[in-house]
Amino acid sequence: MCTGLPNRRLLTDRLGQGMMRSEHSGKLLAVCSLDLDGFKQINDCFGSASGDAMLIGVAEHLKMALRGDDTLARMGGDEFALLLSDIESPEHCSYVLDQLLRAANRPVNIQDTKLAVTASIGVSLYPDDHGDPDALLRHADQAMYLAKQAGKNRFHLYDPERDRKAQSRRNQLERLRAALDGNQFTLYYQPKVDLRLGTMVGVEALLRWQDPVHGMLAPGEFLPMVIDSDLEQPLGVWVINQAIAQATAWLVEGLDIRVSINVSANQLLYGNFPAILCEALERYPALPAKNIELEILENAAFSDLDQAIDVLAQCERMGVHFALDDFGTGYSSLTYLRKLPIQALKIDQSFVRKMTTDSEDRGIVESVIQLAHTFQLEVVAEGVETQQHAALMQNIGCSIVQGYGIARPMPADDIPAWAKHWNQGIR
Known part of the structure; x- marks a missing residue:
């Protein structure tokens, strides 16, 4: 765990706590899946040690963009999960996500070379998406892949109604x-x-x-x-x-x-x-x-x-x-x-x-x-x-x-x- 971030098990605990907090506060909880764009090329060109350094650097930049009650976790490879608490509205969420995209794109100094990647983020908003923890993470992951398909370096909000129609x-x-x-x-x-x-x-x-x-x-x-x-x-x-x-x-x-x-x-x-x-x-x-x-x-x-x-x-x-x-x-x-x-x-x-x-x-x-x-x-x-x-x-x-x-x-x-x-x- 080169980043020192929480793993999936700790994330699941915090997600459950965040859902209860959202229900009491009446505010939204944004469950995010973030995947780095172009990370494989860095690993292939500069080696796994440089790849690890990139993950650590990006993680630090993301943590700096988060608020005190937010959570950043490493899911494996170049994929991260984020829990954004006390989100007022989808517009407020978009503002925070733009900051995260900019943070992920900040250059990381590796072996005296500045390297940068972009990120694709998928987001599920609870309780608009009223699923269980596993479903929320799965929906965020689905939205992340849509962000990648749309051109990368962007975020995509999961749409429960559209998903319901697709499932139907x-x-x-x-x-x-x-x-x-x-x-x-x-x-x-x-x-x-x-x-x-x-x-x-x-x-x-x-x-x-x-x-x-x-x-x-x-x-x-x-x-x-x-x-x-x-x-x-x-x-x-x-x-x-x-x-x-x-x-x-x-x-x-x-x-x-x-x-x-x-x-x-x-x-x-x-x-x-x-x-x-x-x-x-x-x-x-x-x-x-x-x-x-x-x-x-x-x-x-x-x-x-x-x-x-x-x-x-x-x-x-x-x-x-x-x-x-x-x-x-x-x-x-x-x-x-x-x-x-x-x-x-x-x-x-x-x-x-x-x-x-x-x-x-x-x-x-x-x-x-x-x-x-x-x-x-x-x-x-x-x-x-x-x-x-x-x-x-x-x-x-x-x-x-x-x-x-x-x-x-x-x-x-x-x-x-x-x-x-x-x-x-x-x-």
């Missing part, structure tokens, strides 16, 4: 992983019809979670948790395989329709997406690839547009179709139209729903239809909820529609009977 998200993702392993997901399908021909021409596959606790859940209740997580890829692969299997089963029954599958930008740019799609299609050789359509959100933020173009081109060569979904809501519509190999535009339902009462939304819908015709693309209207919507869409040049006014999403087994009734004119 982790728990939800664990339940979703278990749901995927336990076959709790299913696909519903929403029909797309051609009003001019009076036939069903396709369906859109929509994910549902058969949660044993909360029942059947729509994607809006769980998909936001999945986006950007390590579950996004395997769940996306599951959807693709299930939808292709179902399209094949319908074809065998005599129902030859196109099945649309929503695909995120992350999925497309994932290293082997074309291979995943190709493998799924090869598993069902009876199904023509043209019976599969991949829907891409128009406002998807492609981190690499050139890569996205290459991926879509590979998939297009397999024979699948592409549609640009929620068209009109993004910022790069024309760029995508010019560069992506798409065959259809889907007008965002927010415009379609209000077009009967809002002239501006109707103008947007008419412009998208004209744009689609100019590029010789199929155009599909989402959000058709009434007969008035349907009639208006057909009058302005869009005959392919979907929405609650046509049919709600339904289990796969219900689609053939629904299609038969619709095609026979039974509404």
Whole structure:
């Protein structure tokens, strides 16, 4: 113990005392984890004796910046813990922490050479963070790593509410992983019809979670948790395989329709997406690839547009179709139209729903239809909820529609009977 500072055991005793003092005084106790930035380089370049001298020097500088009731302890290596008592507010804590950062950065004279390091500090404020001693130290340590990730030579305050949300998200993702392993997901399908021909021409596959606790859940209740997580890829692969299997089963029954599958930008740019799609299609050789359509959100933020173009081109060569979904809501519509190999535009339902009462939304819908015709693309209207919507869409040049006014999403087994009734004119 080259610094002569208290160790973890003594720190734990003092932390318990500090928590009781905080409860009686009504003031905050700051539990801090401090790690030196660049200490390893000093050890590597000047030797362990110089490293020990640096630790002693920094410890002395930190002690000089502390008040009488504060505690400084060595946790091992180049990591220290500090207990700052009688903190009036987070702002007061920030002031003290700035002083500690400056103290840690003061040069230390080692072998006639002045050397300096910086520090990263993580802080948990008790009782705002109402944990036990171990939890407070752990939270301070987590905050310290965030300070390092943010660029070092700074402090970071642990946020209990943010941690609660993060923990809730982790728990939800664990339940979703278990749901995927336990076959709790299913696909519903929403029909797309051609009003001019009076036939069903396709369906859109929509994910549902058969949660044993909360029942059947729509994607809006769980998909936001999945986006950007390590579950996004395997769940996306599951959807693709299930939808292709179902399209094949319908074809065998005599129902030859196109099945649309929503695909995120992350999925497309994932290293082997074309291979995943190709493998799924090869598993069902009876199904023509043209019976599969991949829907891409128009406002998807492609981190690499050139890569996205290459991926879509590979998939297009397999024979699948592409549609640009929620068209009109993004910022790069024309760029995508010019560069992506798409065959259809889907007008965002927010415009379609209000077009009967809002002239501006109707103008947007008419412009998208004209744009689609100019590029010789199929155009599909989402959000058709009434007969008035349907009639208006057909009058302005869009005959392919979907929405609650046509049919709600339904289990796969219900689609053939629904299609038969619709095609026979039974509404």
